[in-house]
Amino acid sequence: MEQLSPFDIVLFGGTGDLSLRKLLPALYRRHRAGQLPEDGRIIATARTPMSREAFLDRVHDSYRERLDADELNETEWRRFAERLAFVPVDATDSHSYAQLAEALAGRDGRCRVFYLAVAPGLFVDICRNLQANDLVTPRSRVVLEKPLGHDLASARAISEQIGAIFPEEAIYRIDHYLGKETVQNLIALRFGNTLFEPLWRREWVRDVQISVAEQVGVAGRAGFYDRTGALRDMVQNHLLQLLCIIAMEPPTSIEADAVRDEKLKVLRALTRLEGRSALQNTVRGQYRAGAIGGQPVPGYLDEDGVDEDSRTETFVAIKAEIANWRWSGVPFYLRTGKRLQERNAEIVVNFREVPHSIFDVTYGTGLPNKLVIQLQPDEGLRLHLMAKARGDQMRLRPAALDLDFAETFKQRQADAYERLLMDVLRGRLTLFMRRDELYAAWEWIEPILEAWNQAADAPKPYTAGTWGPAASSALLGREGASWHEEA
Known part of the structure; x- marks a missing residue:
């Protein structure tokens, strides 16, 4: 089995439906399968402030609803929870990224994945604010959920503006099918x-x-x-x-x-x-x-x-x-x-x-x-x-x-998100547009x-x-x- 390097995944929209229903369960299952390295962290962000404990409670409650009973092993959950952090970020306000920058400080050499599980209208703002706060490193990758634009013109505009910040080989346009x-x-x-x-x-x-x-x-x-x-x-x-x-x-x-x-x-x-x-x-x-x-x-x-x-x-x-x-x-x-x-x-x-x-x-x-x-x-x-x-x-x-x-x-x-998230961490672009x-x-x-x-x-x-x-x-x-x- 290929050994992953240490990583930081930053989930924008970390308390949203996609994160709670698909992304966080996928990462938990890969953790249970022993595929995540010890130094692999998951940082959820959302505009609404909450304590880390409140965030963990929300994730745990979501797991009770969505995971099979034999999957939600409490010992494994506690070990997985050690990977999780929560940082409040207003995606459109560059100044609110300071706490995220503090959480990522000293880890520039690690694989860094920004997963934008938010409305496409926020994609460019987030990427610009990441750049303004010096959070985009040579080993950074960005994952974009659909829809990527409303038409050809908007798709071009989004791609060109994000492409000015991330190279094409660091952009993962995800299609879970x-x-x-x-x-x-x-x-x-x-x-x-x-x-x-x-x-x-x-x-x-x-x-x-x-x-x-x-x-x-x-x-x-x-x-x-x-x-x-x-x-x-x-x-x-x-x-x-x-x-x-x-x-x-x-x-x-x-x-x-x-x-x-x-x-x-x-x-x-x-x-x-x-x-x-x-x-x-x-x-x-x-x-x-x-x-x-x-x-x-x-x-x-x-x-x-x-x-x-x-x-x-x-x-x-x-x-x-x-x-x-x-x-x-x-x-x-x-x-x-x-x-x-x-x-x-x-x-x-x-x-x-x-x-x-x-x-x-x-x-x-x-x-x-x-x-x-x-x-x-x-x-x-x-x-x-x-x-x-x-x-x-x-x-x-x-x-x-x-x-x-x-x-x-x-x-x-x-499942699809488990596989695609692992491909992002491994740097495999074959299944991305x-x-x-x-x-x-x-x-x-x-x-x-x-x-x-x-x-x-x-x-x-x-x-x-x-x-x-x-x-x-x-x-x-x-x-x-x-x-x-x-x-």
């Missing part, structure tokens, strides 16, 4: 085996579907979400990153820039959707009142904090195409939404049917082969094949080869936003607890395809 075990297994599946590579191209793939479905609504984030929408919140980062991994050419190595160079080529090869083309190849929807798990839920316009005339989309479906030799003519269907029928995230590669069936249609089926990569709620791979049904006649029936990661690998798998990737993603997204803004159509309504607007199914139906759960 890329830390999932299944996504990394997808990289291994594609580039560690010869089995699929000859089939991974237009001659044998009919279409690719990438879906991220949520059952939750805006969950108290209406102020943010109503200004953002599903296209910016999910497609611009999560879904496009998954598309890149599925579609990219084999990199020369697993090193960061080798992988990110290939992802960038995919983003630049995406056929531009603008004007009429954008309206024909996209569907945007907005949920109405319905039921989730048998319980009634309000419509989006009835959520607290949502403008009664809001045209913000809570659902997006897109037909995308990649203009290169490998994928020309293969549709990539992207779909994401809130208040859908199930919580599910998956990538489905649908292969073409056999060129000529030797089986009588009475006995056969027209189902093609497909590879399903499941990201959540469970992680695994399933390869759908055709096999002979038992009996004295040549009847075919679908069969599947399953790889359930929880069943196959008995030990607990690190580079600046030119960010720009290329926005360059593809912006014309869609412009087409929607210019069109008079409101988002198509769909009932909460369904799979979204009927137009989403029609988008695939034009090509004789259907979403995986409809097949």
